[in-house]
Amino acid sequence: MLFNSIEFLVFFPIVILVYFLLPHRFRYIWLLIASYYFYMAWNPVFVLLMFASTFISYIGGIFIDKIPLNKVTSEVGGGRKAKNTRKYIAVITILFNITLLFFFKYFYFAVDNINLLLSALHIKLIQPQFNIILPLGISFYTMQIIAYIVDVYRGTNAEKNFIKYALFISFFPKLLAGPIERTTTFLPQLQEKKFFNYDNLKNGLLLMLYGYFLKMVIGDRAAILVNFVFDNYEAYMGLEIFIAVTIYSIQIYADFFGYTCIALGAAQTMGFTLIQNFNHPFFATSVGDYWRRWHRSLSMWLRDYIYFTLGGSRCSKLKKYRNILVTFFVSGSWHGANWTFIVWGMIHGISIVLADIFKPVFQKINTTFNINTQCFSYRLFQIIMAFLIINYSRLFFRAPDIETALIMTKQMFSLWNPWIFFDNSLYNMGLDRKDFWVLCFSIIILFVVSFMQERGVKIREQLSKQNLIFRWIIYWIAIFGILTFGIYGPEYDATQFIYFGF
Amino acid sequence: MKKIVLLIIFIILTTALLINYEDIFRNKDHIYNIKQYYHEKANIDVFFLGTSRIYYSMSPMEIWDKYGITSYNRGTPVQTLPVTYVFLKEIFRNHSPKLVIIDTTALNYLKRDTTYRTKVAISNLDDFLFKLYAVKYIYGFGSDFFNNLNTINTYHYRWKELNKYDFTYETYWKGKFSGAYINDSKWDKMHSIYKQKMYQNDNITSSQLDAETIKYTNMITQLAQDHNTNLLFIKPPNPTNDKELAMNKSFGDYLKQNKINFIDYNTIYNEINLDFNNDFKDNAHHLNLYGARKVMDHLMPYIIEHYNIPNRKNDPAYASWNEDYIKYARAINREEIRELTSFVEWKKQAFYDNYTVLLSANGDVLRKLPDTLKNDLKSFGLNKYNTDKANMRYAAIIDDNKVFFEEISNKSVTYKGRMKNIVNLLISSDGKATISVSGKPRSKNKYGLNFVIYDKVNREIVDSIWIDPNKPDIVRR
Numbered sequence: 011m012l013f014n015s016i017e018f019l020v021f022f023p024i025v026i027l028v029y030f031l032l033p034h035r036f037r038y039i040w041l042l043i044a045s046y047y048f049y050m051a052w053n054p055v056f057v058l059l060m061f062a063s064t065f066i067s068y069i070g071g072i073f074i075d076k077i078p079l080n081k082v083t084s085e086v087g088g089g090r091k092a093k094n095t096r097k098y099i100a101v102i103t104i105l106f107n108i109t110l111l112f113f114f115k116y117f118y119f120a121v122d123n124i125n126l127l128l129s130a131l132h133i134k135l136i137q138p139q140f141n142i143i144l145p146l147g148i149s150f151y152t153m154q155i156i157a158y159i160v161d162v163y164r165g166t167n168a169e170k171n172f173i174k175y176a177l178f179i180s181f182f183p184k185l186l187a188g189p190i191e192r193t194t195t196f197l198p199q200l201q202e203k204k205f206f207n208y209d210n211l212k213n214g215l216l217l218m219l220y221g222y223f224l225k226m227v228i229g230d231r232a233a234i235l236v237n238f239v240f241d242n243y244e245a246y247m248g249l250e251i252f253i254a255v256t257i258y259s260i261q262i263y264a265d266f267f268g269y270t271c272i273a274l275g276a277a278q279t280m281g282f283t284l285i286q287n288f289n290h291p292f293f294a295t296s297v298g299d300y301w302r303r304w305h306r307s308l309s310m311w312l313r314d315y316i317y318f319t320l321g322g323s324r325c326s327k328l329k330k331y332r333n334i335l336v337t338f339f340v341s342g343s344w345h346g347a348n349w350t351f352i353v354w355g356m357i358h359g360i361s362i363v364l365a366d367i368f369k370p371v372f373q374k375i376n377t378t379f380n381i382n383t384q385c386f387s388y389r390l391f392q393i394i395m396a397f398l399i400i401n402y403s404r405l406f407f408r409a410p411d412i413e414t415a416l417i418m419t420k421q422m423f424s425l426w427n428p429w430i431f432f433d434n435s436l437y438n439m440g441l442d443r444k445d446f447w448v449l450c451f452s453i454i455i456l457f458v459v460s461f462m463q464e465r466g467v468k469i470r471e472q473l474s475k476q477n478l479i480f481r482w483i484i485y486w487i488a489i490f491g492i493l494t495f496g497i498y499g500p501e502y503d504a505t506q507f508i509y510f511g512f
Numbered sequence: 513m514k515k516i517v518l519l520i521i522f523i524i525l526t527t528a529l530l531i532n533y534e535d536i537f538r539n540k541d542h543i544y545n546i547k548q549y550y551h552e553k554a555n556i557d558v559f560f561l562g563t564s565r566i567y568y569s570m571s572p573m574e575i576w577d578k579y580g581i582t583s584y585n586r587g588t589p590v591q592t593l594p595v596t597y598v599f600l601k602e603i604f605r606n607h608s609p610k611l612v613i614i615d616t617t618a619l620n621y622l623k624r625d626t627t628y629r630t631k632v633a634i635s636n637l638d639d640f641l642f643k644l645y646a647v648k649y650i651y652g653f654g655s656d657f658f659n660n661l662n663t664i665n666t667y668h669y670r671w672k673e674l675n676k677y678d679f680t681y682e683t684y685w686k687g688k689f690s691g692a693y694i695n696d697s698k699w700d701k702m703h704s705i706y707k708q709k710m711y712q713n714d715n716i717t718s719s720q721l722d723a724e725t726i727k728y729t730n731m732i733t734q735l736a737q738d739h740n741t742n743l744l745f746i747k748p749p750n751p752t753n754d755k756e757l758a759m760n761k762s763f764g765d766y767l768k769q770n771k772i773n774f775i776d777y778n779t780i781y782n783e784i785n786l787d788f789n790n791d792f793k794d795n796a797h798h799l800n801l802y803g804a805r806k807v808m809d810h811l812m813p814y815i816i817e818h819y820n821i822p823n824r825k826n827d828p829a830y831a832s833w834n835e836d837y838i839k840y841a842r843a844i845n846r847e848e849i850r851e852l853t854s855f856v857e858w859k860k861q862a863f864y865d866n867y868t869v870l871l872s873a874n875g876d877v878l879r880k881l882p883d884t885l886k887n888d889l890k891s892f893g894l895n896k897y898n899t900d901k902a903n904m905r906y907a908a909i910i911d912d913n914k915v916f917f918e919e920i921s922n923k924s925v926t927y928k929g930r931m932k933n934i935v936n937l938l939i940s941s942d943g944k945a946t947i948s949v950s951g952k953p954r955s956k957n958k959y960g961l962n963f964v965i966y967d968k969v970n971r972e973i974v975d976s977i978w979i980d981p982n983k984p985d986i987v988r989r
Contacts, residue, residue: 442672445672482522493664493668494671498665499667499668499669
């Protein structure tokens with residue numbers, strides 16, 4: 011079920027209403043039923059897969075938890091055995107889930123690459139005799155399961171109640187594209203009694219409204235231009251490609267941030283708090299800073315379970331750089347089974363490594379030329395430089411293959427054509443004049459809101475201080491603005507949330 | 513508790529706004545004047561139902577002017593019998609007509625895909641509960657029920673094409689007729705002439721009637737009987753064929769058994785003096801205004817005689833219909849003048865009932881004016897256009913058949929101001945010819961005499977043309 015579908019507009023109010031009408035002890039059961047229904051609306055068969063992962067990891071967690079950590083550390087002989095048992099159970103549980111993820115997500119990618127190798131050795135190619143569909147949300151709930159098992163292994167108590175654990179994995183607002191919740195932040199919320207709170211309801215709905223604006227007005231409108239240019243990239247040059255890539259950067263942000271706002275808002279209406287996945291990533295002053303602002307739940311996961319596990323930064327410079335590159339290799343691979351994603355990840359990793367290597371050089375330049383690094387203009391310069399690197403990496407993220415990305419790179423740098431801003435060329439990129447300006451105006455709204463939030467302005471709080479009539483007029487403008495300018499219905503081909511595919 | 517009450521009020525108000533929003537955004541393709549139907553207060557004696565054949569044949573305003581009969585055209589494109597049945601049900605909710613006239617062209621549509629047209633027709637029903645019934649009746653309670661009921665999902669994209677008829681309506685069409693279109697398309701052109709090939713066969717055979725036809729005919733008949741309303745089926749004329757003639761013959765026989773009158777105009781071309789060279793307007797076999805008038809002049813005396821339809825011309829309850837007719841007649845003239853290509857014909861219509869005629873010269877044309885054109889200008893009441901000098905500028909305004917402004921000069925000539933119902937009028941001749949009404953440039957600004965006709969009553973530009981002094985009889989647009 012998509013958040014931007016009529017089905018969800020019917021499903022969600024019913025879930026909320028029943029949730030608050032039920033006694034507390036039944037509410038999480040209801041949410042689990044709703045979450046499984048939500049998933050089954052896409053594909054009823056794959057719910058079994060999610061259930062299997064959930065069940066195995068639940069059992070794994072219980073078994074690991076049964077061997078107390080103090081036993082592992084205090085008794086020397088038996089401690090080693092217990093330690094090993096804990097480790098084996100954790101490894102088996104994680105491997106089971108990774109195997110499922112690998113099979114559904116990377117099987118074809120692996121076969122393609124093996125075939126590439128085999129063809130070089132003139133050996134007969136492998137031809138898979140079956141079709142594999144990527145189950146929605148598998149990347150997200152698998153990461154959550156891995157985090158849970160590792161956390162329990164490291165000493166966090168396992169969840170004893172299977173229904174609550176299953177809800178932790180499948181809670182519908184975050185099921186398909188995160189945020190990737192943590193054991194210590196989300197599971198405790200399932201133990202609390204959630205009372206109806208009007209402000210939570212109102213603020214949650216407002217956040218959802220903003221999410222719909224981002225997804226339907228900006229993301230899906232931008233998608234029309236991006237898809238058009240990427241599908242016909244041979245016809246575009248220079249700044250046209252730069253604009254398409256930039257619009258894609260905005261599209262993916264609006265799409266994913268929009269989804270996250272809807273997820274966070276939906277959870278908030280029921281009194282749950284999910285991880286804030288974004289913190290205005292386009293105001294990042296470096297690639298490293300970007301990853302503290304973009305898809306934070308993934309960044310934190312990669313940091314805690316990959317980067318730190320490898321040794322983090324408390325080691326030699328060379329190992330630290332290796333750790334960074336491996337982490338970004340995993341990040342790229344996680345996003346998709348294609349070398350383009352790996353290149354995208356590596357551009358980020360290499361940028362961070364290079365920034366660290368050349369840090370003394372930049373500092374020397376700043377000192378020599380007496381550059382003020384504390385002023386607005388320097389910060390703006392940093393933001394622009396970081397954006398250009400991140401933006402360029404998006405070309406690989408969006409392109410169907412490396413070859414196309416390289417051709418588009420060549421075309422982008424081979425012509426300086428600023429006249430496109432004056433000769434109506436912009437309206438030949440998939441969007442007509444009216445749609446193009448709606449997109450521009452919407453991006454301005456996104457920028458203004460982000461800028462205000464970056465400056466610490468709490469918009470919903472400020473809005474709640476205004477008079478009722480004014481507030482309602484703002485709500486109506488938002489609702490009817492989305493209804494009017496949103497991309498949905500049979501006349502438009504509204505796209506699925508991009509991160510559902512990862 | 514107070515917050516919950518406010519939330520409920522907010523939801524109610526939002527729902528009300530949504531209904532209005534849907535009303536604006538809904539597709540009114542070929543049906544835009546439907547808003548007027550729902551604002552018609554007076555009872556209507558005669559309703560027309562059916563396809564484009566009926567709404568290109570029957571003009572309620574022409575009928576009102578000539579016969580004093582109050583009628584309304586609820587024809588819609590490709591209207592099927594189930595839609596006709598739903599419309600008839602809706603009519604009986606607000607009116608007590610004496611007669612309902614139904615076009616039998618729908619018999620041709622039994623196997624045709626009418627999805628789009630049916631959706632537009634049903635989605636434009638006004639009353640939500642009735643629409644609920646209609647959607648359920650036409651489509652059933654399937655998975656697409658919500659989409660058929662609420663069209664925001666389908667038509668919100670129309671924000672790019674909204675125009676004034678999505679927000680308001682004209683009172684003078686009384687349903688649909690040739691000119692009642694939003695766009696200036698070929699369907700607008702009620703005076704167009706498109707030659708057709710006449711087909712006649714005196715030996716028409718019968719054909720088997722479809723079960724659906726009989727079912728809906730019986731339902732419609734029963735519904736009309738329940739409301740003490742007479743039914744008359746007609747087949748408006750078109751270049752027909754054997755299959756259609758046979759189908760209508762069989763249908764006529766069936767109606768005869770049920771004591772319902774039927775007129776197949778494809779069998780009485782001579783009686784109504786239909787001219788296939790002049791009475792059709794497009795290649796879809798629709799009647800033009802001249803053809804429609806012939807059918808109306810046959811049908812109206814017939815219904816007055818057979819159904820005792822009253823003349824309400826002097827009924828004070830219908831006083832607004834006379835005002836509407838004035839607007840209608842101006843719209844008809846507007847459509848006619850837009851079709852004219854001869855200046856001799858054009859100038860006769862240009863001064864119809866106090867139009868405002870705006871004239872500006874582009875280039876050095878005055879000394880090149882032929883005598884015929886000078887005589888025309890003279891006949892308009894103008895007198896300053898005569899000059900032998902080069903590069904003279906000239907502009908004039910004729911309002912209510914009187915010269916309001918006329919000036920000639922070797923420098924720029926400009927009139928800037930306002931007139932009754934014309935705000936921000938600018939007319940100038942400075943080598944170019946500018947005629948701007950309400951801030952919008954309206955002249956063609958071509959070499960020669962540029963004319964713009966403005967209708968103060970309907971508040972619209974009637975026509976914008978230019979006359980090349982070298983070929984003064986040709987109207988150019």
